[in-house]
Amino acid sequence: MNTRQLNIAWVILILATLATFAIGEIGDSIGIAGPLAMAALLVISFIKGRLVALDFMGLRGVKFFWRGLLLGWLLLVSALIAIAYWIALK
Amino acid sequence: MNASPDTSAPHAGPAAFPPGDLAIWFFILAELLAFGVFFAAYAFGRAHNVELFNEMQQTLDRKAGALNTVLLITGSWCVARAVEAVGRARATTGARWLLAGIAYGGGFLVVKGFEYADKFGAGINLSTNSFYMFYLSLTFFHFMHVILGMVILVALWVKTRNGDYGPADMNGIESGAAYWHMVDLVWIVLFPLVYVMR
Numbered sequence: 001m002n003t004r005q006l007n008i009a010w011v012i013l014i015l016a017t018l019a020t021f022a023i024g025e026i027g028d029s030i031g032i033a034g035p036l037a038m039a040a041l042l043v044i045s046f047i048k049g050r051l052v053a054l055d056f057m058g059l060r061g062v063k064f065f066w067r068g069l070l071l072g073w074l075l076l077v078s079a080l081i082a083i084a085y086w087i088a089l090k
Numbered sequence: 091m092n093a094s095p096d097t098s099a100p101h102a103g104p105a106a107f108p109p110g111d112l113a114i115w116f117f118i119l120a121e122l123l124a125f126g127v128f129f130a131a132y133a134f135g136r137a138h139n140v141e142l143f144n145e146m147q148q149t150l151d152r153k154a155g156a157l158n159t160v161l162l163i164t165g166s167w168c169v170a171r172a173v174e175a176v177g178r179a180r181a182t183t184g185a186r187w188l189l190a191g192i193a194y195g196g197g198f199l200v201v202k203g204f205e206y207a208d209k210f211g212a213g214i215n216l217s218t219n220s221f222y223m224f225y226l227s228l229t230f231f232h233f234m235h236v237i238l239g240m241v242i243l244v245a246l247w248v249k250t251r252n253g254d255y256g257p258a259d260m261n262g263i264e265s266g267a268a269y270w271h272m273v274d275l276v277w278i279v280l281f282p283l284v285y286v287m288r
Contacts, residue, residue, distance in 0.1 A: 003174055010167040014160060017281075021156040024286035041282040048163075048278045056170040056271045058109040058264070066108045069119060070275075077126045077279055084133030085287070088140045 009055040016048050038085050042078045049074045109173075110265035118272045121235070125276045128231065129283060132224045139220055144288045146221035151205055155285035158201050159277060162236075165194030166274035169243065169267045176255045176263055184255070184263075188247040191270065195240045202233055225284060232276060239273045242266040 020041060027037045053070040054060040060067075108115055136143040172187035209222075216223050246266045249255060255263045 003171065006167060006170050006174060009170075010163065013163045013167075017156060017159045017163065020159070020282050020286055021152065024152050024156075038287055041287055045279050045282050049275055052163075052166060052271055052275045052278065056166050056274070057268055058170075058173075061104055062108045063104045063106055066115070070122075073119075073122045073126060074279070077129050080126075080130040081133045081283060081287075084130070084137045087134070088137040 005055055009051045013048055013051055016044050020044050035085070035089065038082065042082060046074050046078060108268070109260070110268045111261055114265040114268055118268060121272060122276070125232075125279075128228055129279060132228060132283065135220055135224055142219060143221050146219065146225075147285065147288055150225070150285055151208070152285050154201050154205050155281050158198050159281045161194045161198045161201065162274045162277050165191045165198070166271050168194060169270050172246075172250070173260070173263055173267045176250060177257055177260060179257050181250055181253050181256065185247055185250040188243055188250055192240055192243045192247065195236055195243065195270075198236055199233070199240075202229070202236075228280065228284065232273070232280060235273045235276070239270045242269055 023032055023037050023040060027033050032040055050071060053067065053074075057070070059070065168187045168191035172184040172191065175181075175187055176184035209226075214222050214226075216226055243266065246255075246263050250263065
C-alpha cells in the first residue's frame, strides 16, 4: 500500500462523509429524502466501508475470500437496513 | 535463471491471508457480527416505531456525529500511514503517525463525551424511550471499542518507538491496525443509520 493510495482514500472518505452530512442537513430541500435518501446513504456507506477494507485494512491484494467476508458483511447489513426501512414505509 | 521461486515477488498473485495475525481477523469478524446484529435490531426496532425514531433523531447533534466520523476516518488514515512507514523501515515516522491516530481517537471520545453529557444533563437515560435505549447502548458499545482500540494503539506506539517493528516484523502492528480500522468501519455504518436516515 503506497502513501498516495492511502491519501486518495482519505480524501474520498472525507468527501463522502460530507455528502452523508449534507443529506441529513439539506436533503429534504434538494429532493433527496425518504427512500431515495436511504438508498444514497447506503451506497455512500458501502463505498466508504469498501475503501477502509481495501486500502486501510490492506485487503486489496488479498484473496477474494477475505475481501468477500468484509464486503459481504457490508452488503448484508445494508440489505437488512433497507428491508427494515421498507417495512417501516408500509 | 528465472527459476528461483521468490514468494515475495510482485507477480506472486493475491496473498492467501490478510495483513496481521489470523486470530485478530477472527476476532474482527466476531465483532462485525455483533455490530451487525445490533444494527439490524435498531433498524427493525425503528420499523415498529417510525414516528418516535424520526422525532427523537432530530434531538441528536448531527454535526457532532459528522465531526466524529471525520475524526475516526482521519485516525484510521494515520494508522494506515504508520503501518506503511514501518513497512519501509521508517519506525520514527511510523510512531508519529500512531501518535496522531491516538490524538484523533481521543478527539472522538471528547466529542462523544460532550454528547453524552448533554443527553444525561437533559435527564435522558436508557429507559427514556426505545430510541434512546438503542442510541445509548449502541453508541456506548462502540465507544468501548474506541477505548480498546486506543489502548492497542498506545501499545503499538510504545513498541514502534522501541524499534520492535520493521519490514521483517509487521505482524503486531498490522494486527492492531486492523482492529482500529474495524472500529472506523463500524462507525461508517452507525453514523448514517442512527444520525441521518429517516
